[in-house]
Amino acid sequence: MKKMTGAQIFLECLKREEVKHVFGYPGGVVLDIYDELTRHPEIRHILVRHEQAAAHAADGYARASSKVGVALVTSGPGATNTVTGIASAYMDSIPIVVFTGQVPTALIGNDAFQEVDIVGITRPCTKHNYLVKDINQLAYTIHEAFHIARSGRPGPVLVDLPKDVIQARTVPEFPKEIKIRSYQPTYHANPRQVKRALEMILTAKKPVLYTGGGIILSNAAEELRVFAEALQIPVTSTLMGLGGFPGDSPLWMGMLGMHGTYCANMAVSEADVLIAVGARFDDRITGKLSEFAPHAKIIHIDIDPSSISKNVVVDIPIVGDCKDALHQLYDLLQDKPPKDWAAVHAQWLDTVQDWEKKHPLTYTWSDTVIKPQYVVEKLYELTKGDAYITTEVGQNQMWAAQFYKFKRPRQLMTSGGLGVMGYGFPAAMGVQMAKPGATVIDIAGDGSIQMNIQELITVVENELPVKIAILNNSFLGMVRQWQQLFYEKRYSSTPMRAPDFVKLAEAYGAVGLRATKPEEVVPVIQQALDTPQPVIMDFRVEPEECVMPMVPAGKAMHEMLLA
Amino acid sequence: MEPRHTISVWVDNTPGVLSRVTGLFSGRGFNIESLCVAETVDPEVSRITIISTGDEQITEQIIKQLHKLINVVKVVDLSEVEHVEREMALVTVKAEDKSRAEVLRIADIFRCRVVDVSPHTYTLEVTGNHEKIGAVLTLLKNHGILDEVRTGTLAIQRPKKD
Numbered sequence: 197m198k199k200m201t202g203a204q205i206f207l208e209c210l211k212r213e214e215v216k217h218v219f220g221y222p223g224g225v226v227l228d229i230y231d232e233l234t235r236h237p238e239i240r241h242i243l244v245r246h247e248q249a250a251a252h253a254a255d256g257y258a259r260a261s262s263k264v265g266v267a268l269v270t271s272g273p274g275a276t277n278t279v280t281g282i283a284s285a286y287m288d289s290i291p292i293v294v295f296t297g298q299v300p301t302a303l304i305g306n307d308a309f310q311e312v313d314i315v316g317i318t319r320p321c322t323k324h325n326y327l328v329k330d331i332n333q334l335a336y337t338i339h340e341a342f343h344i345a346r347s348g349r350p351g352p353v354l355v356d357l358p359k360d361v362i363q364a365r366t367v368p369e370f371p372k373e374i375k376i377r378s379y380q381p382t383y384h385a386n387p388r389q390v391k392r393a394l395e396m397i398l399t400a401k402k403p404v405l406y407t408g409g410g411i412i413l414s415n416a417a418e419e420l421r422v423f424a425e426a427l428q429i430p431v432t433s434t435l436m437g438l439g440g441f442p443g444d445s446p447l448w449m450g451m452l453g454m455h456g457t458y459c460a461n462m463a464v465s466e467a468d469v470l471i472a473v474g475a476r477f478d479d480r481i482t483g484k485l486s487e488f489a490p491h492a493k494i495i496h497i498d499i500d501p502s503s504i505s506k507n508v509v510v511d512i513p514i515v516g517d518c519k520d521a522l523h524q525l526y527d528l529l530q531d532k533p534p535k536d537w538a539a540v541h542a543q544w545l546d547t548v549q550d551w552e553k554k555h556p557l558t559y560t561w562s563d564t565v566i567k568p569q570y571v572v573e574k575l576y577e578l579t580k581g582d583a584y585i586t587t588e589v590g591q592n593q594m595w596a597a598q599f600y601k602f603k604r605p606r607q608l609m610t611s612g613g614l615g616v617m618g619y620g621f622p623a624a625m626g627v628q629m630a631k632p633g634a635t636v637i638d639i640a641g642d643g644s645i646q647m648n649i650q651e652l653i654t655v656v657e658n659e660l661p662v663k664i665a666i667l668n669n670s671f672l673g674m675v676r677q678w679q680q681l682f683y684e685k686r687y688s689s690t691p692m693r694a695p696d697f698v699k700l701a702e703a704y705g706a707v708g709l710r711a712t713k714p715e716e717v718v719p720v721i722q723q724a725l726d727t728p729q730p731v732i733m734d735f736r737v738e739p740e741e742c743v744m745p746m747v748p749a750g751k752a753m754h755e756m757l758l759a
Numbered sequence: 760m761e762p763r764h765t766i767s768v769w770v771d772n773t774p775g776v777l778s779r780v781t782g783l784f785s786g787r788g789f790n791i792e793s794l795c796v797a798e799t800v801d802p803e804v805s806r807i808t809i810i811s812t813g814d815e816q817i818t819e820q821i822i823k824q825l826h827k828l829i830n831v832v833k834v835v836d837l838s839e840v841e842h843v844e845r846e847m848a849l850v851t852v853k854a855e856d857k858s859r860a861e862v863l864r865i866a867d868i869f870r871c872r873v874v875d876v877s878p879h880t881y882t883l884e885v886t887g888n889h890e891k892i893g894a895v896l897t898l899l900k901n902h903g904i905l906d907e908v909r910t911g912t913l914a915i916q917r918p919k920k921d
Contacts (some may be wrong), residue, residue, distance in 0.1 A: 319779060320786045324829040327775075344829060378771065378832040503821035505816065 202362040203232040209338040221252040223298035224271020225359040245650040246463030249622035251281020256623030261630035265292040283321040287613025291350035300360040318420030323351030331364040343374040348381030385516030400469035409436030416519035428575015432460035453481040458555035479506040487752035572599035583635040588644030590674035618647025642668040652704035701732040793911030853903035
């Protein structure tokens with residue numbers, strides 16, 4: 197083999213990892229990589245307009261495609277701009293690899309131009325990160341980075357590439373397999389624990405399945421459905437788990453937690469056995485910890501041992517891949533004498549249904565003002581529940597979660613853990629890149645869309661027909677909701693003027709549509725869906741609408757505000 | 760007081776590993792009372808001894824979170840097993856005419872070694888567990904400690920006796 201430059205090795209590694217798309221932004225220290233890119237037409241580089249968007253786009257791409265998303269940026273500000281995107285991917289366990297340029301090794305520590313210790317900065321928000329100081333380590337490090345990002349509990353990995361390493365030459369050695377002695381995730385769940393768990397589930401009178409993003413990450417939706425249906429156990433999920441169980445199933449109770457359904461929160465509060473699968477008992481789920489699922493024995497399946505008994509002490513911990521554990525549970529069940537589980541759980545399922553009927557997700561209709569929930573409902577209907585949905589963060593995110601009934605995994609991309617305003621639009625670019633031809637809609641607020649609005653030109657330039665539905669209430673709605681409910685309506689810094697989104701869209705070369713009355717909602721959505729270009733839909737909605745139900749911070753789950 | 764835990768951590772001997780470990784403690788609000796680190800006989804591995812305080816759940820989290828770091832090879836909570844702990848201190852203590860003999864007597868009782876002598880001072884090397892070093896320092900304080908430095912605790916598991 198002949199000698200290759202660091203830049204050539206880098207691109208060869210991407211090729212070997214079957215990377216087809218890279219989201220990035222060039223700069224001084226990565227010039228050689230960008231130069232080499234011109235000789236690799238098989239890898240498409242999407243030039244974003246802000247590096248934060250590159251990281252979010254890689255995240256959206258990863259979620260939609262089940263592959264590792266890739267971002268490439270320069271040193272210093274290029275690197276620091278990706279931090280929010282990396283931290284979000286870390287909280288949501290999304291596999292991305294971010295390559296940052298770095299000043300030449302001889303200058304590191306010198307406060308050189310555009311130098312920053314990005315490895316130090318991202319240490320607490322990456323699964324792992326590297327500074328490559330030796331070109332002979334480059335190929336191995338890149339492949340190890342991809343391996344770590346996608347295996348076990350996935351997550352972001354950052355690789356910092358000094359300019360002299362990118363320019364150096366060596367005869368590279370591309371590893372055939374990656375073996376790290378100190379990193380061996382447990383995929384296979386302990387059969388003894390699984391057996392104990394099944395015994396507990398079979399004796400339960402009021403079982404509940406509480407599922408999270410782990411179902412989606414481990415591609416376990418089918419196993420979950422089969423298991424839940426076999427035993428007739430009602431299912432609720434976290435925001436991250438939406439789509440992991442069909443939203444139109446009779447066993448589906450909706451999301452749980454702070455803005456969860458009455459039914460799901462009551463069911464968890466009354467359950468005698470709670471089966472948590474790939475979820476991590478986040479504070480937005482549990483509410484007041486001491487009163488969370490007070491009557492339940494808890495089984496917790498998770499690939500990350502540190503997620504187990506972190507917030508809630510569990511009775512049966514199972515470390516392993518959700519798919520493997522659910523598969524084992526189902527197999528074990530087959531060895532048992534058949535039983536009519538619908539009859540066994542009839543009373544419990546009736547109770548659950550009564551809760552559902554008593555307080556379904558709802559809102560007050562208005563003939564004059566557009567209700568934001570109505571917009572999401574119509575988006576659901578007109579896309580036949582088939583669209584890829586990304587969200588920003590705040591009220592738009594919660595209404596999307598409540599009123600769009602996700603039916604398949606990887607259909608919803610949302611910054612669940614970190615809660616990044618400005619995530620949804622760049623993530624939608626990533627999704628559209630991974631799923632050309634699919635309908636991709638970013639459900640946004642007028643506040644959050646402005647946090648990465650610059651990417652409008654990226655979608656126009658790359659002909660990515662992303663649709664943005666802005667629920668425009670001239671407020672930072674979720675913060676205002678808290679002020680409305682808990683701060684006696686003192687609206688401090690939450691009323692905000694928005695630009696003319698229709699003109700803005702047009703200025704960027706996209707299509708802008710507006711609806712100000714309820715009867716305009718459907719035509720606007722329909723027109724947007726029929727338009728082959730990127731579209732902004734500006735829905736002028738009821739300004740003071742609140743997301744309900746709501747469990748006030750620090751309260752128990754059953755203490756919901758309903759309206 | 761919250762229980763004290765002695766945790767042994769084997770890590771890859773590569774740059775930045777120590778800051779990953781200490782960053783984990785500060786980022787997640789875990790305590791570090793002392794920390795010792797050095798290479799093992801295998802030059803690719805370093806061993807860290809951390810003394811930390813916290814209840815059972817916190818200690819369990821500390822160990823799990825340490826395991827999660829890619830560069831961590833192995834973690835053992837030595838508090839759970841029979842083990843020996845040692846710490847070393849170097850102390851420069853005032854030793855004037857009258858007190859010279861007394862300082863030496865204390866040094867002798869606690870089996871300290873005199874590692875440096877000047878007309879007005881002794882520098883002592885003290886080895887022992889955390890409590891013993893505390894006791895020596897308390898006694899020497901009466902004579903005037905001019906300078907002191909402690910290693911932090913090292914710990915090793917006792918082999919099975921049978």
